Amino acid sequence: MSPRVTLADVAERARVSRTAASLILNGRENTRMSDDARRRVFDAAEELNYRPNLMARGLRMEKSATIGFVSDRIASTRYAGPMIRGALGAARERDHTLFVTETEGDLQEQARAIEALLDRQVDALILATVTGKIIMPGRHLPVPLVVLNGSAGPGEYVSVLPDEEAGGRQAAMHLIELGHRRVHILGTSESQYWTVPVRRRIGSLLSEFARAGVEVVQVSLDRPVWDFEAGLDTAGRAVAEHGPVTAVVALNDTLAAGAYQGFRQAGLRIPDDVSLVSFDDDEIVSVLRPELTTVALPFEAMGRRAVEIALGAHASIPAEYLEQMQLQRRHSTRSVSATRR
Structure with missing residues (x-):
């Protein structure tokens, strides 16, 4: 396996400092980089097939462009296709990746899944349920959380439900x-x-x-x-x-x-x-x-709405968003x- 190309490799190929290469690749404006230096950095990144370390970038920028999707049994039921498809589409439109995991209704597994996703610096969490009722995490979460297809009861979390x-x-x-x-x-x-x-x-x-x-x-x-x-x-x-x-x-x-x-x-x-x-x-x-x-x-619309709220709403707003069911x-x-x- 070839060693991973690093930012230092790009900087060396482009004959600029590592800091300069980082500023250019991250689109930082108001820098004194010449157009020639910018061209050399982008050319070097393309030639070396450089892939940025998104986790490290997320730690610096406090954003990872990822969303955690934790379900009890959604992913193994017929609801999965439209609901996850809607969430994936909305995430993709916002340049985010969706991480999907399932707990089989095991609360300990739910807790482990949430902690694992938080360790990966997800920007938001979606808890999806097939039963309509979900047990919420026992602690305050540092990211917005949306409950999909269920109600969490009184609290600070937003729910997306069919009407x-x-x-x-x-x-x-x-x-x-x-x-x-x-x-x-x-x-x-x-x-x-x-x-x-x-x-x-x-x-x-x-x-x-x-x-x-x-x-x-x-x-x-x-x-x-x-x-x-x-x-x-x-x-x-x-x-x-x-x-x-x-x-x-x-x-x-x-x-x-x-x-x-x-x-x-x-x-x-x-x-x-x-x-x-x-x-x-x-x-x-x-x-x-x-x-x-x-x-x-309206499973697909609900999946989309959950992502829209997760990335755009404040987690402290209690509300239920009802999607219209049509005969x-x-x-x-x-x-x-x-x-x-």
Whole structure:
């Protein structure tokens, strides 16, 4: 392996002092360097393929052009792509590099990850969560910290969240406007399994349906996992145990995908017999027919917003930045008058 080219090597090749080379390469103005000296330094740096020691520069300038991204399980879930892509894009636009690490929900690992990133002089930290609730570091941090997709409770940290209340309201109002008056909600009705986002989502749905006089049957899952098998099992059981409805709300798109199959096995067609609306706008939606009406979670916009705040806001400002969830109207819902009963 070739030895690392140093600033001293560049200075020697350009026939200037190390200090002069440093001033020129760091863009310091109001120096007495001649244009010839500047040209020689830049030429030498290019010829030697000089890469500055960014850590040392960060120590001098108190900036490292890096951001630490610590997640519990975000990076290993389907949320990862859009959320991290948004954060990466915003970081790149601001000439920053994103360091991503995952803790699997282990608080000791979270503490180690934060300390390791602080040791590397990151300019800001983002804590991302899939559960909606996160345990904050037990000490004051020397850099801005933003909580992504969760709430840290009272304190000095900024949170970036999806507007789950508005999302639930849009889903409910869509079915109400279509004339539906008896609705199943597929998902666990056991509140001890609700994450903070789920609590907000379900609360908004129930509130809107109650206001409109819509009868709601919450169909609990056998286990608190929202996967395809749960949707398949629960959809068939909902019809058998709770009687007919004209519309169903699945609490995420994976449950909805299973419900497609479950209703089909029960002899029901979407949307001819039952309308179905869901949440997430997951990639799985693209393979469902008819295409699923769902409320999109703005993960990419949230990732971008977290970086913008981390690099631009004061850490001492307590606030929650809510990104708008948008109903994607497709072909899995129809009006009661058009529903075959």
